[in-house]
Every structure is written in C-alpha cells, then in structure tokens.
Amino acid sequence: MDARTLTEQVLKRCELLSHCTDVPGQVHRLFLSSATRAAHRYLTDWMKEAGLEVRVDPIGNVRGIKRSKNPQARTFLVASHIDTVPNAGKYDGTLGVLMGIALAGLFRAEDLQHHLEIVAFSEEEGVRFQQPFLGSSVLAGTFQSDWLKKKDFENQSLSETLFKWDLDQNRIPIEAFEPRELLGYLEIHIEQGPVLADQNLPVGVVSGIVGQSRLNLTFLGQAGHAGTTPMPLRKDALTGAAEFICWTEEYALSNPGLVATVGKVEVRPNTSNVIPEQVTVSLDVRHLSDEKRVTAVQELLHQAHMICQKRNLGLQHEFPLDQQAVICEDRFMEALLDACKFCGLPEFTLPSGAGHDAMVLAKVTDIAMLFVRSPNAISHHPSETVEPEDVEAALKASGHFLSQILR
Numbered sequence: 001m002d003a004r005t006l007t008e009q010v011l012k013r014c015e016l017l018s019h020c021t022d023v024p025g026q027v028h029r030l031f032l033s034s035a036t037r038a039a040h041r042y043l044t045d046w047m048k049e050a051g052l053e054v055r056v057d058p059i060g061n062v063r064g065i066k067r068s069k070n071p072q073a074r075t076f077l078v079a080s081h082i083d084t085v086p087n088a089g090k091y092d093g094t095l096g097v098l099m100g101i102a103l104a105g106l107f108r109a110e111d112l113q114h115h116l117e118i119v120a121f122s123e124e125e126g127v128r129f130q131q132p133f134l135g136s137s138v139l140a141g142t143f144q145s146d147w148l149k150k151k152d153f154e155n156q157s158l159s160e161t162l163f164k165w166d167l168d169q170n171r172i173p174i175e176a177f178e179p180r181e182l183l184g185y186l187e188i189h190i191e192q193g194p195v196l197a198d199q200n201l202p203v204g205v206v207s208g209i210v211g212q213s214r215l216n217l218t219f220l221g222q223a224g225h226a227g228t229t230p231m232p233l234r235k236d237a238l239t240g241a242a243e244f245i246c247w248t249e250e251y252a253l254s255n256p257g258l259v260a261t262v263g264k265v266e267v268r269p270n271t272s273n274v275i276p277e278q279v280t281v282s283l284d285v286r287h288l289s290d291e292k293r294v295t296a297v298q299e300l301l302h303q304a305h306m307i308c309q310k311r312n313l314g315l316q317h318e319f320p321l322d323q324q325a326v327i328c329e330d331r332f333m334e335a336l337l338d339a340c341k342f343c344g345l346p347e348f349t350l351p352s353g354a355g356h357d358a359m360v361l362a363k364v365t366d367i368a369m370l371f372v373r374s375p376n377a378i379s380h381h382p383s384e385t386v387e388p389e390d391v392e393a394a395l396k397a398s399g400h401f402l403s404q405i406l407r
C-alpha cells in the first residue's frame with residue numbers, strides 16, 4: 001500500500017476511534033471504560049488485519065506482535081496510548097498507535113530479524129485513577145502494587161476495575177520486560193506544541209524528554225488597611241511575588257532551552273482593600289539538561305530570597321517534584337534523521353516538553369520519538385488536528401527507520 005493510501009486509512013481510523021467515547025459529542029475515553037471496550041474491538045480487528053497476533057494484557061493494553069523466525073530475535077516496540085483527557089482531540093496518543101499498526105502491516109514476518117510489537121497503552125493521562133502511565137509502567141516493570149488500591153470518582157478501586165474486565169492482576173509482574181529482551185522503543189506522537197509549525201516542518205526527531213522541577217513558594221508579608229497604611233510602611237506579599245514572576249520570565253528568556261512558568265497564584269486574604277499578607281505561587285521549571293535545570297531552580301530561589309530581603313518579606317518553599325530528563329538514544333536519533341533525509345524531509349531535532357510513555361519505557365530500553373506537527377499547537381482540545389501530508393511524511397520516515405532496524 002502506498003503512503004498516501006495508508007495515511008487516509010490512519011486518519012479514517014482516528015475518526016472511527018473518536019466515536020468510541022464515554023461522552024457523546026466529545027472525545028472522552030477513560031481507562032477501561034465501555035468506550036475503551038469498543039475501541040479494543042476496532043484495534044483488535046485492525047491489528048489482525050496487519051498480520052499481528054493480538055492479546056489484551058493484564059492492565060488492558062492491546063498488544064499485537066509479529067514474530068521473527070530468528071532465534072536471537074529481540075522485541076522492538078512501537079507504541080502510544082488510547083486513553084484521552086476529558087473533551088480531548090482525536091490524535092493525542094491514538095495517532096501513534098494507528099500509525100504503528102499501519103507500519104506493522106508493511107512488514108512480512110519472514111523478513112524480520114526481530115519481533116515487532118505494537119502496543120496501545122490503556123492509560124497514559126491518569127484521568128481515572130489520578131495515576132498516569134499505568135499501561136507503560138507494567139511493561140517497564142515500574143508498576144507499584146499499591147496503585148491497585150487507588151479509587152476512581154465512583155469509589156471503585158483499580159483492582160476491582162481490572163477484575164470486572166476479567167484481567168488477572170496477579171499476572172502484572174510477569175509482563176515486565178527484561179532489558180535484554182528488548183531492542184528498543186519508538187513512539188510517534190503529535191508535538192502538542194508550536195515549534196514544528198513555527199519552523200514550517202512536517203516532522204521532528206525528538207532529542208529527549210525534558211526534566212521537570214515543581215516548587216511552591218510562599219511570600220509572607222503583613223496585612224494592613226489599603227487606605228491607612230502609607231506605601232513605605234507596607235509589607236506587600238503580592239508585589240514581592242509579582243516581581244519574582246517577572247524576574248522568572250526574564251531569566252528563562254535569557255537561558256536557551258529553559259522554560260519556567262508560574263501558573264498558579266493564591267493570594268491571602270484576596271480582598272480589594274487589604275494589603276496581601278501571604279501569596280503562594282507555583283513554579284514549574286523544565287530543561288533537557290538536568291544540570292541546567294537544577295542551576296536554574298537554585299538561581300530562581302536565590303532571586304526570590306533577594307526580593308524578599310529587599311521588601312522585608314518572609315519566604316518559604318516546598319519542592320514536590322524533581323523529575324530527571326530522559327535522553328533519546330543517539331543511534332536511533334541518527335537512524336530517524338537518516339530516514340528523514342532518505343525521504344526528502346528536513347532533518348530537525350527538538351526536545352519534548354511534555355511527558356510520554358517513552359519516558360517510562362526508557363527505564364528498560366533505548367527509546368526514540370518522532371513528532372508530527374500540531375497545527376496551531378492545539379492539543380488536549382477538540383480542535384486538535386493534523387495535516388494529512390505531515391502524517392504521510394511521518395509514515396514514510398518511520399517506515400524507513402523500522403526497515404533499517406528490523407531487517
């Protein structure tokens with residue numbers, strides 16, 4: 001099948017899966033919901049059509065494998081997720097799964113030096129049990145048994161949910177791959193950001209997934225009457241926080257590759273005629289280099305202290321998240337860039353600012369990711385879209401990449 005026809009098939013299937021939804025009129029497919037069951041029926045049929053042996057594993061991942069006859073064969077995984085956020089778009093996760101199935105159909109088992117396994121991960125977003133990456137964590141061996149006690153909004157535990165689906169949770173540990181069993185992992189995903197669109201590029205090779213620090217900073221001042229407290233005698237926690245927020249933006253702008261965001265502000269007492277006494281701001285800092293990220297956090301904290309000293313404010317901080325960056329494997333990046341060149345596409349690399357299942361699989365194998373342009377950078381939203389020419393470009397490049405890796 002030529003790439004254009006394959007693209008039409010992939011996009012038609014994205015459309016069909018978008019109708020497997022828990023909320024009519026929206027794309028809203030929760031982990032192990034009835035909509036997921038409908039999606040599983042489609043996926044099973046399409047995987048079989050592509051010549052894959054299909055099963056649903058104990059966490060509800062749909063897995064299709066094409067086995068090599070080579071006794072030394074290892075498994076190469078091509079995967080993404082099929083759960084969605086509420087009122088989502090049609091392509092986040094789903095596109096990568098359906099492209100994987102389409103690509104698998106291009107290979108004959110007798111030509112494969114390694115097994116090719118396509119996985120539709122059951123839960124990446126973490127909407128139902130507030131625990132992301134459930135599907136991929138089982139393959140990576142990082143699934144924690146106390147997650148089984150987590151409850152959904154109807155007070156049903158993960159354990160009960162698996163039982164109702166006839167999934168045997170005792171088998172979860174044996175699904176974990178040993179690193180020696182795997183050759184690698186590829187995830188094709190929409191970019192969900194503006195970089196490829198800004199550069200006018202159809203696809204980009206991902207260099208890694210950025211590490212992330214999350215902090216909460218509390219500026220402590222003194223409440224006072226907005227009319228009776230003269231300006232020089234004030235300890236205004238909000239003006240201190242505001243100075244810090246602007247400084248954070250300037251700092252990130254002057255450090256390439258760094259993104260820093262204050263997305264949440266809580267003001268006490270939050271009243272128009274009272275000087276703010278306490279302001280808590282969130283701070284999210286990301287960079288592909290862990291060293292640069294850690295330095296940035298230190299410098300931002302130092303600056304917050306300086307601002308507070310100058311303004312006679314107190315400062316407290318907590319550090320709820322410190323997640324390291326994951327780097328994509330060099331030889332896979334090279335192979336993907338070569339594949340782009342071979343297909344007449346520009347060779348472009350970019351980091352991923354968002355987390356993906358690839359990050360979890362990196363604990364057991366070498367990973368690669370290919371991004372497809374997100375027009376208007378819109379994702380996690382009904383107007384999320386892709387251009388057919390970009391999907392076609394991604395199919396060509398990843399098809400060439402796989403043929404180099406698997407044959």
Ligand SMILES: [Zn+2]
Pocket residue numbers: 081092093124189
């Ligand atoms: Zn996704």
